Amino acid sequence: MFKVTHEPINPEQLKEQSKDDKAGSFVVFEGWVRNHNEGKKVASLEYEVFESLALKEAKKVIDEAKEKFDILDVTAVHRAGHIAIGDIAVWIGVSSKHREPGFHACKYIIDEIKLRLPIWKKEYYVDGEATWVNCQGCYKHAHNHHTEEQYYDKQLRLKNLGPEGQTRLKNAKVLVVGAGGLGCPALSYLVSAGVGNITICDGDHLEVSNLHRQTLYAHSDIGEYKAVLAKKRLKGLNPFVTINAITKRVSFDNINELVSMHDLVLDCTDNFESKFLIHDACYFLNKPLVQASIYQSEGQLQSFTFKKDSGCQRCLWPEVPSPDSVGNCAEVGVIGVVPGVLGTMQATEALKILLNWGSSTDSSTLLVDLMNWSVSKIKRSKNKSCPLCGDKPKIKGLSKNHYGRLDFELELSELTDEDLAKYKFIDIRELNEKDHHAAWENFLLQKPLSLFENDFNPASQVDPIILVCQRGARSKTLAQKLRLSGATGVFSLNRGVSSVRENWGRIQGAQCQ
Amino acid sequence: MSKVLTIKYFALLKDEAKKDTETFSTNARTAEELFIELSKTYGFSLKPEQIRVSINDEFKDLSEELTENDTIVFIPPVAGG
Numbered sequence: 001m002f003k004v005t006h007e008p009i010n011p012e013q014l015k016e017q018s019k020d021d022k023a024g025s026f027v028v029f030e031g032w033v034r035n036h037n038e039g040k041k042v043a044s045l046e047y048e049v050f051e052s053l054a055l056k057e058a059k060k061v062i063d064e065a066k067e068k069f070d071i072l073d074v075t076a077v078h079r080a081g082h083i084a085i086g087d088i089a090v091w092i093g094v095s096s097k098h099r100e101p102g103f104h105a106c107k108y109i110i111d112e113i114k115l116r117l118p119i120w121k122k123e124y125y126v127d128g129e130a131t132w133v134n135c136q137g138c139y140k141h142a143h144n145h146h147t148e149e150q151y152y153d154k155q156l157r158l159k160n161l162g163p164e165g166q167t168r169l170k171n172a173k174v175l176v177v178g179a180g181g182l183g184c185p186a187l188s189y190l191v192s193a194g195v196g197n198i199t200i201c202d203g204d205h206l207e208v209s210n211l212h213r214q215t216l217y218a219h220s221d222i223g224e225y226k227a228v229l230a231k232k233r234l235k236g237l238n239p240f241v242t243i244n245a246i247t248k249r250v251s252f253d254n255i256n257e258l259v260s261m262h263d264l265v266l267d268c269t270d271n272f273e274s275k276f277l278i279h280d281a282c283y284f285l286n287k288p289l290v291q292a293s294i295y296q297s298e299g300q301l302q303s304f305t306f307k308k309d310s311g312c313q314r315c316l317w318p319e320v321p322s323p324d325s326v327g328n329c330a331e332v333g334v335i336g337v338v339p340g341v342l343g344t345m346q347a348t349e350a351l352k353i354l355l356n357w358g359s360s361t362d363s364s365t366l367l368v369d370l371m372n373w374s375v376s377k378i379k380r381s382k383n384k385s386c387p388l389c390g391d392k393p394k395i396k397g398l399s400k401n402h403y404g405r406l407d408f409e410l411e412l413s414e415l416t417d418e419d420l421a422k423y424k425f426i427d428i429r430e431l432n433e434k435d436h437h438a439a440w441e442n443f444l445l446q447k448p449l450s451l452f453e454n455d456f457n458p459a460s461q462v463d464p465i466i467l468v469c470q471r472g473a474r475s476k477t478l479a480q481k482l483r484l485s486g487a488t489g490v491f492s493l494n495r496g497v498s499s500v501r502e503n504w505g506r507i508q509g510a511q512c513q
Numbered sequence: 514m515s516k517v518l519t520i521k522y523f524a525l526l527k528d529e530a531k532k533d534t535e536t537f538s539t540n541a542r543t544a545e546e547l548f549i550e551l552s553k554t555y556g557f558s559l560k561p562e563q564i565r566v567s568i569n570d571e572f573k574d575l576s577e578e579l580t581e582n583d584t585i586v587f588i589p590p591v592a593g594g
């Protein structure tokens with residue numbers, strides 16, 4: 001709730017109104033009128049509020065706070081009219097289950113109210129003078145005086161860009177996966193160039209050790225979602241573009257939807273699983289991809305437009321490399337300018353592709369070493385035996401089997417008979433879930449979940465095992481748990497027993513040889 | 514027959530070789546043989562199947578034969594961001 005009042009604010013009454021048995025914390029901010037400002041003695045203040053707009057904007061601020069932080073309710077009141085030294089100018093109370101989100105939300109609300117609400121302040125000084133000091137919400141109106149033509153003036157002058165190119169950029173939809181070291185500069189330049197629709201996908205919260213290379217964020221932002229922070233910062237950079245923040249990691253479950261909604265994808269992630277997942281999804285959906293990776297002072301940049309003759313990622317690396325074949329920057333260490341340069345190069349390639357200027361990295365890989373300024377451009381050709389784009393592709397669609405750490409979930413139809421013979425099937429359903437007649441059921445080793453965890457020893461397990469439950473949910477959880485406790489050859493069967501039933505003939509054939 | 518090659522190292526291999534480039538004389542016939550020979554000198558932690566090779570600015574198979582004055586780049590996978 002937000003209101004504007006001409007009467008003195010009564011904190012006791014407001015506190016009483018905010019009482020909530022569900023709340024374990026109540027954070028209050030009071031803004032007081034002080035007796036000096038910028039060296040001048042202040043006698044009193046007058047606030048003039050553009051009320052209808054202020055109410056609308058404050059509601060937005062409170063809704064945002066409720067979305068961002070785990071809080072119960074907000075009560076906020078702003079004074080209007082003439083008020084004296086020591087009076088309360090603004091009062092904000094936030095109730096929440098726990099104190100941490102309460103503090104964060106309260107700070108967010110007062111910061112945004114100060115910044116966004118159309119409230120003018122007139123100071124009456126002790127010496128008899130008076131001036132209007134500021135319109136707090138002025139910055140909101142400032143950009144309305146500027147046009148997009150003015151914003152893009154310097155690039156509109158480019159003969160090969162012009163209004164047509166600018167329109168092309170404005171209509172473009174770009175997905176940026178990862179808002180870290182590579183993503184920050186890439187996003188800044190795409191947004192300021194006027195790419196009209198940008199989705200930022202990143203599930204991480206900002207950590208203090210990110211700041212030396214992730215230049216969109218402030219020290220006071222620590223702990224918040226990077227995607228949300230980046231969106232806010234970038235909106236301030238260019239109000240003419242639409243930015244969408246997704247606070248989730250890319251995964252097997254969301255990648256197709258994300259990629260298909262965009263015209264071009266920037267891979268700014270830092271791990272092989274995500275890189276291959278994004279790459280393969282772009283291949284199947286035929287969306288251009290600009291990818292970069294860094295290692296200490298070096299970077300690799302490549303684009304994929306999946307044209308006839310140019311090689312894809314799997315032409316070069318048929319399988320997802322194991323994470324231990326190279327460190328990522330969390331382990332190895334990196335100087336901030338390296339992702340800064342490579343992310344900027346990604347934005348360059350993305351703009352070239354969007355503007356139809358052609359990408360020079362869609363058939364070669366650029367290796368850059370910032371330490372000795374060496375740049376090698378290495379031609380990538382199509383590999384006929386590529387498992388993805390080759391003559392006889394093994395990978396015919398996105399499947400969980402093909403992405404490193406996600407690969408403990410198996411789909412039987414994607415295993416060869418030879419592979420199938422290697423696994424031991426374990427039915428973890430409880431006794432009362434079984435029908436005790438089917439031949440396939442007798443074939444499975446029986447170990448109900450309730451007994452499983454107590455007597456499972458990862459060291460004594462030799463064959464790879466496939467856990468089977470009714471639908472694939474419990475087996476997934478158990479496989480994940482066992483893997484975390486050190487087991488390696490543990491898999492979960494997607495869709496559980498119905499998958500066994502469907503593939504029973506093949507399983508029997510493969511395992512009885 | 515011995516041939517002289519220019520070799521460039523990237524990422525982990527550069528760290529392990531403690532150099533980014535060198536001129537090297539070898540009897541190795543293929544890129545793979547060359548890599549195995551260099552592994553003995555520098556103790557590379559990666560196996561041949563974990564790296565890729567470029568010969569004269571083009572990705573090639575590790576079984577590709579080498580010729581005098583080739584520029585060879587050994588490239589491990591990189592994923593950092």
Ligand SMILES: [Zn+2]
Pocket residue numbers: 311312313314315316382383386387388389390
């Ligand atoms: Zn391919």
